[in-house]
Amino acid sequence: MRFSQLFGKTLRxxxxxxxxxxxQLLTRAGMVQQLSTGLYSLLPLGWRAFRKIEGIVREEMDAAGSNELLMPALQPLEIWEESGRAQAFGAALYRLRDRRDRELVIAPTHEEVITLLVRQQVQSYRDLPQILYQIQTKFRDEPRPRGGLVRVREFIMKDAYSFDVxxxxxxxxxxxxxQAYKNIFSRCGLPALMVEADSGAIGGKDSHEFMLLxxxxxxxxxxCLNCGYAANAEKARFVKEKLPQEGLMSLEEVSTPGIKTIQGLANFLNIPExxxxxxxxxxxxxxxxxVSIRGDLEVNEVKLKNTLKATDLRLATDEEVKEAGIHAGFASQIGLTGxxxxxxxxxxxxxxxxxxxxKPDAHLxxxxxxxxxxxxxxxDIALARQGSGCPHCSEPMASDRGIEVGHIFKLGVVFSEKLGANFLDxxxxxxxxxxxxxxxxxxRLLAAAVEQNHDEKGIIWPAAIAPYQVHICALNYDNSEVTQAADDAYERLKGAGFDVLLDDRAESPGVKFNDADLIGCPVRLTVSPRNIPQNKIEIKSRNEKTSALIDVDTFLESVREFLAR
RNA sequence: CGGGGUGUAGCUCAGCUUGGCAGAGCGCUUGGUUUGGGACCAAGAGGCCGGCGGUUCGAGUCCGCCCACCCCGACCA
Incomplete structure (x- = not known):
C-alpha cells in the first residue's frame, strides 16, 4: 500500500x-474512529491488524478440529425466554420489534441459537463430539462502555461451542x-495469563479467563508468584488469617456514640479490625x-450472588434496611429475626x-x-486482595489489573436441557x-495488544499482528532516484510475500519517521538520496533504537531476519 | 441509575468572570523555497459557538430545560 493512497489520517x-x-494511539495512528459511545469504525490500518488476529484465531480453531459457521445476529426473543436469559441479561439485551410487532433481540451471544441448531442437526452419539465456532458481531447495551475498544456496545467476537456425550x-x-487459546495468544506475541474465573449463577463448573495485564x-x-495460582478477584480463594483463640467471655454492651464504621470502631475501642x-x-x-463478615475483610459480591443463587443482587437501600428494623452502623445478627x-x-x-x-450508639x-x-x-464470601495468602502455598499474592481477552467455560447441560438438544446414546x-x-x-484483543506494546512515540506491534510488516520511508520521493529505489524495494518485498507500506508522500523526513513510529510496523526501511550512491538501504526495528545500513541486493534476507527478532 | 466534568473550525484549545464584528496553534488548499526526527514564506478555504426556549436594543458569553461525550461508582452503612 502506498501511504498517499491510504485512507485515514495520523493526528499529532x-x-x-x-x-x-x-x-489514543489507535486514534492518532488513524486506525479507529469513534462514532458514538462504545461504537467504533476500524479504518484500513486498524482493520488490517484486526484481520491478522482474526486469521490466527481462525487457523488455531480449525487446527483444533473446530467447524466454522455463521449464525444470525437477529433472533426471536422467544428463544431467550425459553432459556431464561431474557431476564438474566436484562437491560444489556438490545430488543426491537419488527413490522408485525414480533419481538426480536440483537444477540449478545449465541448459546441459544447454537443449541437449537445442534438439536436439529444432532440425533445420535455418533454425531458427537462437535466444536463449532463463528467470528461475528455481538451487541450488548453495556451499562457503561469505556476504555476505547476495551468495552464497547458492538464488537466482533470469536465464539465457540462444544457438544459432548x-x-x-x-x-x-x-x-x-x-490449548488453542494458548497457541493463539502466543502466536499474537501477547503473554496472556490464564486465571480461574467465576462461572456465574447460571451453572457450570470450571471456567478460565485469559488476561492481558x-x-x-x-x-x-x-x-501467586511462588506457585503460579492465578484467579480473577471475583473467584479468588485465599487463606484467612487465624486469630488466637481466647476463652469465651460474656456479652457486654459498650456505648459507641456516632461510631458507624469499622475503622472508627476499631480506633474508638483500640482493637484491631x-x-x-x-x-x-x-x-x-x-x-x-x-451478611456478616470479619471487620478487616470485604464482601465478594460475586461469591455472595452465587451462594444465594440470585439473579439480581445489590446493596439494600437505607429505606429497606430501616423497614427491617435494622440500625445501620450498629447492626448485628444477635437477636435479629425474620x-x-x-x-x-x-x-x-x-x-x-x-x-x-x-440499637443506636451501642455495640456489644x-x-x-x-x-x-x-x-x-x-x-466463603470474602474478597481476596493484594497480600492475601495463596490458597495453595500460603505465600502473599500479587494483585494486578487485567483486560479479559478470552473466556472458556464448562456449561454442562443448562442450555441443552432447556432447549432440548438431546441425543440417543x-x-x-x-x-x-x-x-x-x-x-x-x-x-478488545487489538486494544489490549496496544496497551501492552507501545512507547512514547507510538505503537510497537508484535510482528504477527502488525498492519504491515515493513514500512518504507522514502525521503525526497520526488527525487527520481529515490522514486526508483523505493518503488523497486517495495515491489521486491511485495513479490517476496511481505506486507508493505510505502510512504511516498511529499512530507518532510521528520513527519515520515514520526508517523512510522506512531503506526508501529516492526521493520522500517529508509530510502534516501544519501544512501542510494552506496547501493545501501537503511533498516531499523521498531523496538530498537539503532539502525543499520544493508546492501540493496540482499536486503530481503535482512528484512526476514529483522522480522524474526 | 447516582456523582463529577466537557461541548467554540477536521484536531488541540482560548474567548464566557464584566453581553457589543468569531479567535490561535496544528491540519487543509494554492504558489514558491526547503528535505535525515513533526521546515519556511506568501495568499486562502473552513463555524447553527451541542440543541430548544428565555432575559436583553443586542447572547458564544446571563438564566432554564434538553441532548451528546468523557471520567468515577454501580460496592461495606
Whole structure:
C-alpha cells in the first residue's frame, strides 16, 4: 500500500475524550474512529491488524478440529425466554420489534441459537463430539462502555461451542480449546495469563479467563508468584488469617456514640479490625439478606450472588434496611429475626468479636459463634486482595489489573436441557448434550495488544499482528532516484510475500519517521538520496533504537531476519 | 441509575468572570523555497459557538430545560 493512497489520517494530538493509551494511539495512528459511545469504525490500518488476529484465531480453531459457521445476529426473543436469559441479561439485551410487532433481540451471544441448531442437526452419539465456532458481531447495551475498544456496545467476537456425550468428553474439548487459546495468544506475541474465573449463577463448573495485564484493565487478578495460582478477584480463594483463640467471655454492651464504621470502631475501642464483625445488607431478588463478615475483610459480591443463587443482587437501600428494623452502623445478627442471615467463614477464625448492639450508639463486646448467633449460611464470601495468602502455598499474592481477552467455560447441560438438544446414546437412551463455550473478543484483543506494546512515540506491534510488516520511508520521493529505489524495494518485498507500506508522500523526513513510529510496523526501511550512491538501504526495528545500513541486493534476507527478532 | 466534568473550525484549545464584528496553534488548499526526527514564506478555504426556549436594543458569553461525550461508582452503612 502506498501511504498517499491510504485512507485515514495520523493526528499529532490525541482527541480529548480518548483516555486510555490504546484509544489514543489507535486514534492518532488513524486506525479507529469513534462514532458514538462504545461504537467504533476500524479504518484500513486498524482493520488490517484486526484481520491478522482474526486469521490466527481462525487457523488455531480449525487446527483444533473446530467447524466454522455463521449464525444470525437477529433472533426471536422467544428463544431467550425459553432459556431464561431474557431476564438474566436484562437491560444489556438490545430488543426491537419488527413490522408485525414480533419481538426480536440483537444477540449478545449465541448459546441459544447454537443449541437449537445442534438439536436439529444432532440425533445420535455418533454425531458427537462437535466444536463449532463463528467470528461475528455481538451487541450488548453495556451499562457503561469505556476504555476505547476495551468495552464497547458492538464488537466482533470469536465464539465457540462444544457438544459432548459426557463429562470426560467435555473435559477433552475444554482442554483442546484451552490449548488453542494458548497457541493463539502466543502466536499474537501477547503473554496472556490464564486465571480461574467465576462461572456465574447460571451453572457450570470450571471456567478460565485469559488476561492481558494492563493498568487500564477492568478486572482485578490475584496471582501467586511462588506457585503460579492465578484467579480473577471475583473467584479468588485465599487463606484467612487465624486469630488466637481466647476463652469465651460474656456479652457486654459498650456505648459507641456516632461510631458507624469499622475503622472508627476499631480506633474508638483500640482493637484491631479483625476483632470486629461487620454487617452488610443486600437485596437478593428483592429479599433482604443480612451478611456478616470479619471487620478487616470485604464482601465478594460475586461469591455472595452465587451462594444465594440470585439473579439480581445489590446493596439494600437505607429505606429497606430501616423497614427491617435494622440500625445501620450498629447492626448485628444477635437477636435479629425474620431475615435471611449469612456469614463469611472468617467469623470462625476468632472469638470475642465486637458487633453492633442493634440499637443506636451501642455495640456489644465478646460476641461468639455459635453461642450468641447462628447464621443460616456460613461459607466463603470474602474478597481476596493484594497480600492475601495463596490458597495453595500460603505465600502473599500479587494483585494486578487485567483486560479479559478470552473466556472458556464448562456449561454442562443448562442450555441443552432447556432447549432440548438431546441425543440417543449407545443404549438408546436420550440424553442432553454436555456443552462448553469459548470466547475471544478480537477487537478488545487489538486494544489490549496496544496497551501492552507501545512507547512514547507510538505503537510497537508484535510482528504477527502488525498492519504491515515493513514500512518504507522514502525521503525526497520526488527525487527520481529515490522514486526508483523505493518503488523497486517495495515491489521486491511485495513479490517476496511481505506486507508493505510505502510512504511516498511529499512530507518532510521528520513527519515520515514520526508517523512510522506512531503506526508501529516492526521493520522500517529508509530510502534516501544519501544512501542510494552506496547501493545501501537503511533498516531499523521498531523496538530498537539503532539502525543499520544493508546492501540493496540482499536486503530481503535482512528484512526476514529483522522480522524474526 | 447516582456523582463529577466537557461541548467554540477536521484536531488541540482560548474567548464566557464584566453581553457589543468569531479567535490561535496544528491540519487543509494554492504558489514558491526547503528535505535525515513533526521546515519556511506568501495568499486562502473552513463555524447553527451541542440543541430548544428565555432575559436583553443586542447572547458564544446571563438564566432554564434538553441532548451528546468523557471520567468515577454501580460496592461495606
Amino acid at each position: 494530538e490525541p482527541p480529548s475524550d480518548a483516555d486510555t493509551i490504546s484509544h 459426557d463429562e470426560d468428553g467435555l473435559e477433552t474439548s475444554y482442554r483442546k480449546m484451552m 494492563a493498568e487500564s484493565g477492568e478486572d482485578d487478578i490475584l496471582h 479483625t476483632k470486629t464483625i461487620k454487617a452488610v445488607f443486600y437485596s437478593a431478588d428483592g429479599k433482604l439478606v443480612f 431475615v435471611l442471615t449469612l456469614a463469611d467463614d472468617s467469623i470462625l477464625t476468632g472469638s470475642n468479636f465486637v458487633v453492633g448492639a442493634n 463486646r465478646n460476641a461468639n459463634y455459635p453461642r450468641d448467633f447462628e447464621p443460616d449460611i456460613i461459607t 449407545e443404549n438408546g437412551v436420550s440424553r442432553p448434550a454436555i456443552m462448553g463455550c469459548y470466547g475471544i473478543g478480537v477487537g
